[in-house]
Amino acid sequence: DSGVTQTPKHLITATGQRVTLRCSPRSGDLSVYWYQQSLDQGLQFLIQYYNGEERAKGNILERFSAQQFPDLHSELNLSSLELGDSALYFCASSLLGQGKGEQFFGPGTRLTVL
Amino acid sequence: AQSVTQLGSHVSVSEGALVLLRCNYSSSVPPYLFWYVQYPNQGLQLLLKYTSAATLVKGINGFEAEFKKSETSFHLTKPSAHMSDAAEYFCAVSAPGGTSYGKLTFGQGTILTVHP
Numbered sequence: 001d002s003g004v005t006q007t008p009k010h011l012i013t014a015t016g017q018r019v020t021l022r023c024s025p026r027s028g029d030l031s032v033y034w035y036q037q038s039l040d041q042g043l044q045f046l047i048q049y050y051n052g053e054e055r056a057k058g059n060i061l062e063r064f065s066a067q068q069f070p071d072l073h074s075e076l077n078l079s080s081l082e083l084g085d086s087a088l089y090f091c092a093s094s095l096l097g098q099g100k101g102e103q104f105f106g107p108g109t110r111l112t113v114l
Numbered sequence: 115a116q117s118v119t120q121l122g123s124h125v126s127v128s129e130g131a132l133v134l135l136r137c138n139y140s141s142s143v144p145p146y147l148f149w150y151v152q153y154p155n156q157g158l159q160l161l162l163k164y165t166s167a168a169t170l171v172k173g174i175n176g177f178e179a180e181f182k183k184s185e186t187s188f189h190l191t192k193p194s195a196h197m198s199d200a201a202e203y204f205c206a207v208s209a210p211g212g213t214s215y216g217k218l219t220f221g222q223g224t225i226l227t228v229h230p
Contacts, residue, residue, distance in 0.1 A: 002157060031216060043204060043220040056217050090157060094216055101216060105150075105157035 003027065004106035006091050012112045018079040021109045025072055025093030031055070032074040033094070033103060034066055038087040049074055050096075081113045116141045116207040120221035128229050133177075133192040135224045137205030140186065147188040148206040148218065149179055158204065164188060175199070200228045 003026035013019055025032050034046040036059075045058035049068035060066075063081075068074045078085060088110050092103040121136040139145055146165045150158040162173025169181040179190045188205060202225050206218040 002159070004157070033216065033218075035218075042222050043218075045217045045219065048217060058217060092158075096216075098216055102148075102160050102163065103216065103218060105159070107155075107157045 002104040002106060004091060004093050004104050006089075006106035006109050008109060009107065010110050010112075012114065013081060014114055015081055015083060017081050017113075018077065019081065019111065021076040021078070021089055021091075021111075023074045023076070023091030023093075023106060025074070025091075026104050029093035029095050029104070030072065031094045031096060031101075032068055032072070033092040034060075034074070034076050035090040035092065036087045037090060037108070041087075043090075046076070078111070083113050086111055086113045116145060116209055116219045118205050118207050118219055118221035120203075120205050120224050122224055123222060124225045124227065126227040126229065127195045129197055130194050133190070133195045133199065133226065135190040135203050135205075135226065137179075137188045137190065137221060138186050139188060139205070139207045141207055141209060143209050145207045145209060147179075147181060148208070149173065149177070149188075149190050150204045150206060150220075152202045152204065152223075154201075161190070161203075195226075195228045197228050197230065200226055202226070 005024045031050045033048045037043045046060040048056040066076045088108045090108045091106045094101040094103045117140045119138045148163045149161040164181045172178045205221040
């Protein structure tokens with residue numbers, strides 16, 4: 001158990017819908033990362049937050065947005081869902097959000113868009 | 115920008131045999147390098163990391179990796195495979211400083227199969 005929790009574990013929805021994925025980082029970790037894992041794209045970095053502020057952005061679509069709240073949990077919002085958004089979404093956390101720090105991964109949320 | 119190439123999407127070994135998973139990286143600055151393991155239906159777990167200290171890095175479960183700057187490689191090895199090592203392995207790179215902060219760039223993964 002990494003100490004990072006993600007809810008829900010599975011999510012099945014239809015095209016055009018909007019969903020919210022939730023992540024609680026390890027106790028004491030200030031930085032949260034979101035990654036998408038799909039068969040065709042592999043593991044891709046989406047976005048990083050540090051202590052409530054956006055720090056780095058990767059291949060995140062405009063239809064996707066995220067935020068980190070004062071209690072440090074984070075949410076990833078996916079809207080106008082398309083079939084191609086079906087993937088495993090991981091949240092990870094680290095203490096400071098620097099390059100050499102270990103990132104602890106949650107179990108992921110499996111999103112299926114029908 | 116950083117990138118990672120893992121040579122071989124599937125590697126199959128016999129139990130007790132040497133495990134060698136290959137990873138080559140590209141980075142414009144001295145990188146930090148990581149190996150993660152993913153078991154079915156689970157998140158990623160860190161096996162080991164290189165952060166510019168010793169070039170031979172020992173990790174959990176008997177794995178180790180050697181950072182070779184001249185070859186831009188960070189191959190993962192284990193002297194004797196165990197059935198429980200069957201999983202998918204990811205090599206990842208991050209860069210110190212700049213605007214990349216802790217962002218990890220992953221390779222495509224290598225699925226390790228261990229035969230009895």
